[in-house]
Amino acid sequence: MTARDITLLDGGMGQELIHRAGDRPTPLWSTQVMIDHPGMVGDVHAAYFDAGATIATTNTYAIHRDRLKGTGLSNQFETLHAAALREATQARRAGTRIAGSVGPLIGSYRPDVHPDVATATPLYAEVAQIMADTVDLIIVETVASIDHAQAALAGALTTGKPVWIAYTLDDEDGTVLRSGEKLQDAVAVAGEVDAILANCSAPEALDVAIPILAATGKPFGGYANAFEQITKAFLAPEPTVDVLHERRDMGPRSYARHVMGWVDQGATIVGGCCEVGPAHIAELAKALRAAGHRIV
Numbered sequence: 001m002t003a004r005d006i007t008l009l010d011g012g013m014g015q016e017l018i019h020r021a022g023d024r025p026t027p028l029w030s031t032q033v034m035i036d037h038p039g040m041v042g043d044v045h046a047a048y049f050d051a052g053a054t055i056a057t058t059n060t061y062a063i064h065r066d067r068l069k070g071t072g073l074s075n076q077f078e079t080l081h082a083a084a085l086r087e088a089t090q091a092r093r094a095g096t097r098i099a100g101s102v103g104p105l106i107g108s109y110r111p112d113v114h115p116d117v118a119t120a121t122p123l124y125a126e127v128a129q130i131m132a133d134t135v136d137l138i139i140v141e142t143v144a145s146i147d148h149a150q151a152a153l154a155g156a157l158t159t160g161k162p163v164w165i166a167y168t169l170d171d172e173d174g175t176v177l178r179s180g181e182k183l184q185d186a187v188a189v190a191g192e193v194d195a196i197l198a199n200c201s202a203p204e205a206l207d208v209a210i211p212i213l214a215a216t217g218k219p220f221g222g223y224a225n226a227f228e229q230i231t232k233a234f235l236a237p238e239p240t241v242d243v244l245h246e247r248r249d250m251g252p253r254s255y256a257r258h259v260m261g262w263v264d265q266g267a268t269i270v271g272g273c274c275e276v277g278p279a280h281i282a283e284l285a286k287a288l289r290a291a292g293h294r295i296v
Contacts, residue, residue, distance in 0.1 A: 003292035006263065009055050009099075009223050009271020010048035011281050014062075017044060019277075028071060031062050034083045035073075041084065045091035047278040052285025053271065054096050054295060059084040060131065061103035061141060064123065078130065085134045099139040099164070100131035102152060108200070109168060111145035111179035117154070120147075124155025132159035139164045142200045145179035146186050157192055164269070165190050166199035166223070167209075174201070174208030183212050190216075198222040200273045203250065203258040210262045221269035222262055226250040226276050250275075252283035260287050 014030035021037055023029070034041055045056045063081055068074045088098050105120055106113050114120065128138050138161050140152040149165060156163045167186055170176045175183055187196055196218050198209045203224040213220035259270050272280050288295055 003294065004263075004268055005296045006288050006293045007055060007221075007269045008053050008281065008285060008288065008295045009269065010045070010053040010057055011051075011223075011272035011276040011278060012225070012274040013041070013044060013057065013059050015274050016047075016277050017041065020044070028062060028067065028073060030059055031068075031073065031080055034059065034080060034087070038083075039087070042087040042091045045088055048281055049091065049093050049096060051278040051282035052295060053281050055099050055271070056088045056091060056096065057099045057101050057139060058088045058131065058135065059101070060127065061101045064103070064105050064127065066106055066123075081127070081130045085131060089134060097136040098134065099137050100128065100135035100161075102127055102138060102140045102156060104142055104144065104148060104152075108142050109144055109178050111148060111177070114145060114148050115151070117147050117151045120151035121154045124152045125158045126155075128156040128159045128161075132161055135161065137162040137164060137194070139166060141166045142168045143186075144168050144177055146177075146181050146189055148179075149186055149189050153190060153193065162194040163192070164195040164197060165193050166197040169198055169201040169205040169209055171202040171205050174198070174205035175212065183209055184215075187213065187216050193218065195219040195221070195269055197269060198224075200225050203255065207258060207261060210265050210267060214266050219268050221267035222259075223271040223273045224255070224258065224276070225274040226255065226272075226280075252280045255280045256284045256287045259284055260291065263288070263291070263293065 017030055017033045021033055041059045060081055065077055138156045140156050143149045168178055170178055177186055190196055196213050196216050198206050206222045206224050
């Protein structure tokens with residue numbers, strides 16, 4: 001196997017915050033924590049850097065106007081973005097980068113309720129532009145449909161920053177998105193991006209998706225979750241994370257074995273998503289170095 005330069009992403013933020021804070025999850029758990037526990041997000045970023053990650057993904061995934069509407073945070077859209085960017089910047093280490101996270105409008109894994117492209121594009125552009133002066137790149141995450149991809153990319157590309165896209169897959173069939181659309185068709189609309197990834201899906205789904213991503217000819221990779229499954233309760237309006245359960249068979253070594261399989265196929269950007277914590281990233285960093293790769 002040829003040794004390569006590998007970008008090591010961090011792991012999940014929201015789940016790690018829940019574990020550390022011990023608070024009861026709410027639909028805005030990862031956002032509220034920046035008010036209730038200032039500095040905790042920065043501590044999580046630091047833990048991932050300590051584990052070997054070279055990118056901090058900002059805690060901005062859920063900061064959308066539609067998600068804040070009707071809550072006590074509805075007038076703090078800009079303030080919350082500023083807090084998340086500050087926490088990432090303060091934790092930053094020499095030689096590392098910050099990726100500005102743009103999560104889905106309305107809710108994760110819900111392509112059925114995602115706004116149409118014309119409605120969604122300026123909303124994605126707004127959040128990407130808020131982050132553009134601070135971050136090194138924009139990462140559009142958990143993209144569940146082709147319409148979602150087109151809108152989020154159109155918005156993110158207005159910043160002039162490098163843009164990465166990460167698709168979320170059907171957990172039982174890694175060749176399709178959660179919308180049921182083919183991954184091969186979805187990557188075809190991502191011509192202007194700098195990297196194509198898969199995220200927040202079962203590791204086994206990414207095992208299947210990686211060859212499809214490799215065929216694009218762009219830098220590729222992935223970061224899976226370690227949930228047992230995405231439950232129907234989580235797909236209801238205003239879900240809370242306590243209806244999802246951690247996989248007991250996806251500890252750091254098991255997860256690293258999956259990821260190293262992707263690296264063996266040419267992936268150069270890898271990390272973790274929900275329930276993949278600092279211990280997983282540390283084990284992955286160890287495996288990458290043992291295989292002769294350089295983490296950059």
